[in-house]
Amino acid sequence: WGVFHMRKPVVLQVTVKPPVPFHRTNHLIVDANEENGEQANVVVVDILKKMQKETIDALPSTVELIITMSAGLDHIDLDACKAKGVVVKNSGRDEITAHVVQYCLSFIIIGLRDALNQLSLPFPAKGWDLNWNCEGKPLTSATIAIIGLGHIAKALIEEIRKIGPDARIIYNTRTRDCDFESKHNLMYVADVADLASQCDVLVPMCALTKQTEHLINQDVISQLKPDAGLINMSRGKVVDTDALTEALKTKSIKYAILDTTYPEPLPSGHPLWNLDNCFVFPHYATNTMAVREALVSEIEPIIADHYGLGHSDARRKAEEKALRFDLAVAHRLTAKYGMDMLVWNHISARHRTGCLITPGRKMWDKMTPDDLVYSSSNVTANVIHDALYSARPDIKAIIHLHTPAATAVSCLEEGFVPVTQDGAYFYGKVANYDWDGLSDDAAEGPAIACAVKAVEGCNTLLMHNHGFVCFGPSVRHVWVLAYYFEKCCEIQLRVMQSGGKLRRPAKVAMQKAAED
16 A cells, blocks of 8 residues: 655745745745636735735635734734634744844933934033033943833843843833743833833833824823933834924923834924934834845745644644643543533644544543544534634634533523623623534534624623533633633522622623723
């Protein structure tokens, strides 16, 4: 017997002109050719190519990966990509990070030393003494405030610590990283205005989102000390240009160094051009041929890694090993907390063209990574999980349970009611499905998929008179959702059992908690 392993080539569409020539070396990566009916699997864009929702939605269903030759992602609608099941990756990321960090660190030091204001300043012919022009401050005794804690911001902090181990670094971010904070002796400040009031230099390093647009506004800028400066290494729109202009005009802050502005470029008559304490650079942090070459040369390795071409099959094996481990742990935790039903119920994780799933006929407290299978002996498991994965490309993991409280709630006419703070996880995110028997008929799949699609962004399906399903981006995520859903259902039942009048939380409060 002979076994032949064959695969279709990955079809690539480069929508912009690369800064340097793109040379393919892998014969399994070919150009898109619509005349021959070949539609793209991978689309390459740059920072100037706006990939808004309409553009994402119009992409062929074959597209699985977008590669952007940029550090930022604000030109791509990530929510639309997630809904369509399209992965977004940056090329040249490490080279970009190194360049931005070096560039920004030099500005921090120059700004603290007031070096830019010394350009063309004549050395005094007479009257000089050791105290002449000593207003600058060294990095080692400065307070540096950083907004954001992404890949580049963390790399910047690491470099600062190498040359300024005693520098005071304070930071603000939506998602606090206590481990990184402790390792690098950082101080977290929850309020951005409070952060600004404490620093010698304020450095926004956050991505541009709806939440960060004009984050550095008049209220924040007004808290900066008169001898403090602002260095913008994020997107121009993160800073309120009008508020900054006014602060520089009145000299309520000492200086601003702007690698990005809004609008970009600034109009020729804009007042920032004429202020002697404002230094505008032409979005120059990554402008070297080394970065340009990395943006292009990394396209092919990213594709090979994503699709498992050549030696990157090792990555696929590592991913499967990690998924099997997480699934085994999830089964055992479910049993540990008394949420299992012997060998029934099921957990799965999307992998390759299918999913790894509970085998059936195996006690959950004994589950091992090797026990997970690609098709369960429990037909119901295959029906439910296949339906959910087909309905939502963004779903990467699913857990289906018949826990006591949630199953009891599934039997109520009103169903699930989020009445506590923890219930905010599920506010407006629970879809409902009427029980249609044992879910052992594949023909039931479309009805289950339809129920999930009916509630945009839902993370839970309450299957009436049956149980519930939680789904999301990872096994760990969905297990935690399932744990809290059961707890919320327990609270709901206890409130009902008390006989007291139910006090529902304010709609606005729940909406805000759900967003956070």
